[in-house]
Amino acid sequence: MKKWWHDKVAYQIYPKSFYDSNGDGIGDLRGIISKLDYLKELGIDIIWISPVYCSPMVDQGYDISDYYNIDPRFGTMDDMEELLKEAKARNMYILMDLVINHCSDQHEWFKKALEDPEGEYADYFYIREGKGNKPPCNWRSYFGGSVWEKIPNTNKYYLHLFAKEQPDLNWENPKLRHKLYEMINWWLEKGLAGFRIDAIINVKKDLRFEDFPADMEDGLCSIDKMLEAAEGVGDMLYELNEETFKKYDAFTVGEVFNEKEGELHKFIGKDGYFSSMFDFEIETLGKSEKGWYDNKEFTTNELRKAIFNSQLKTMDIGFKANIIENHDEPRGVSHCIKDEECNDNAKKMLGAISIMLRGIPFIYQGQEIGMTNNKFSSIEEIDDISTIDQYKLAIKQGLSEKEAIKIVNKYSRDNARTPFQWDNSDNAGFTTGRPWLVVNKNYESINAASQIEDKDSVFSFYKELIKLRKSEEFKEVIVYGKFRPMLEEYDNIVAFCRELEDKKIMIIANYQNEEQIIKLPEKFKGILLNNYESLEIEKDKVRLQEYEVVILEIY
DSSP states (O other): OOOTTTTOOEEEEOHHHHOOSSSSSSOOHHHHHHTHHHHHHHTOOEEEEOOOEEOOOTTTTOSOSEEEEEOTTTOOHHHHHHHHHHHHHTTOEEEEEEOOSBOOTTSHHHHHHHHOTTSGGGGGBOEEEOBTTBOSOOBBOTTSSBSEEEOTTSSEEEEOSSOTTSOBBOTTOHHHHHHHHHHHHHHHHHTOOEEEETTGGGGSOOTTOOOOOOOSTTSOBOHHHHHHHOOOHHHHHHHHIIIIIHHHTOEEEEOOSOOOTTOHHHHHSTTOSSSEEEEOTTTTTTOOTTOGGGOOOOOHHHHHHHHHHHHHHHTTTOOOEEOSOOTTSOOHHHHHSOGGGOOHHHHHHHHHHHHHSSSEEEEETTGGGTOOOOOOSSGGGOOOHHHHHHHHHHHHTTOOHHHHHHHHHHHOTHHHHSOOOOOSSGGGGSOSSOOSSOOOGGGGTSOHHHHTTOTTSHHHHHHHHHHHHHOTTTHHHHHHOEEEEEOTTSTTEEEEEEEETTEEEEEEEEOSSSOEEEEOSSOEEEEEEESSSOOEEETTEEEEOTTOEEEEEEO
16 A cells, blocks of 8 residues: 655754754754755655754763753754744655653653652663662663663662663553653644654563673673563554554654564564664674674675665565664765775765665765765764763773774764765854864865755765656656566676566666676666766676666666
8 A cells, every 4th residue: 555655755864963053063953944945955855853852962862851842952842843834835744753762861750760769650660679789680781881770779770771861661561651652642743744763672671680691791791682582562562553653644764673583564564563664784784793893894795685685575565764874873985885985976876776775765964965984083072972882892802092993983973973064164064153073074075065056966966866766757666666686696786676567677886996897687778867977888788887876777
């Protein structure tokens, strides 16, 4: 069954870094409103906004102290309502971030829980007795250290899978769940089109709270072990959907890393918990469980295999949300392309692969102009809690400060959080004040103003890709067409066909820094898009230049 969101293109805004309207160095809602026409020009329909709720900002707004209000840093509820109104006037839809696995330790529920660890609000959280003078079990938090934090003057601990300032909400408590559903429906009544749902698989815990074998010298074990053991998350997610999203035909996209084998259909199938979920296959390539210091390089063939496997697994089930980057990852072009080869053609090629896949494309702010990783000179320039933890871990493993900062420059989340590069004026046109995070030094050569009118720019190529995706002639095949891998016998070629009834298009990307001649497996009618001026063809053979990508209509 066709849904209203199937043919849309989405864009993620990290508000703090998008555009600052008042000169305080922090991006805000009025800044987003002022740039809606820029996004419309690009071809964007759905805008996901990372958290703007009230927050102490320990984890950049993913620690929410009040779900019903906007943090003054970002503006007011009036600004939020104006954003909804202005988006609607342009036929655009707004998603907010939904962070309901945990809240902030400054939330009134948690304050009341601490005041009375035996009372009603204590059951909104996971509060457990310690084992002697030790925490209840040996699980490691996502940000390092124990998941348990001791409550002063007691032998009780509360659970936090993320930072200690982010206590986990007890989803076993029906009263707590219904408080969350009320809040979600309140926002949907306001005119939100839906949500991106943060870290949602974590809501179900293994309630035995038992130790698992330690996997590092700190004596702790990865939280993934607990998630593997936990049973019954589906019941919670089913109820969440029934009580909220389904009633409003909302578009929801889940951040799901750990669904169990064979359960994809439960998440995004015909009656799935969510409309879509992010495809993290590219993002997890080369990652080590030990930490960033142990991450490995990956090959183009490995990247191709990851994309193809995910596409084939998902094709008959539903739609994934395709990304090359987000606010929790380094820049996609820096992750997937060698620094010395990261030119405009390579960036366009990566964009074409992503936007022509089956699923709904999510573009992250700055991706459309080819923003890259920053070169941070020291850990003092870093704001991100997770990066600081990984830096310390690398030092602990014997790396020098110079080696550790090199790791940070490759993998830090702050790479994606540097201010958006609007133009070549001071602070890249992001703010008239002092930006909250350093601006990438390459803003003079990479910025939106220089690309909008340039027909050969990365921005213009993205615009053409989106236009092709939405065109009357090819929309159906790109949105609903089957995915068929092609040319897998060649190294460093990422090629696939999208086909629906008598319509077929083929995408061929030469994913390397040298030209390659390939034999076309099908006859083609015409060239729909190319990141070079022309395609060299002789009979059934094509010569693809370095990082050339071509989209062909085929018979």
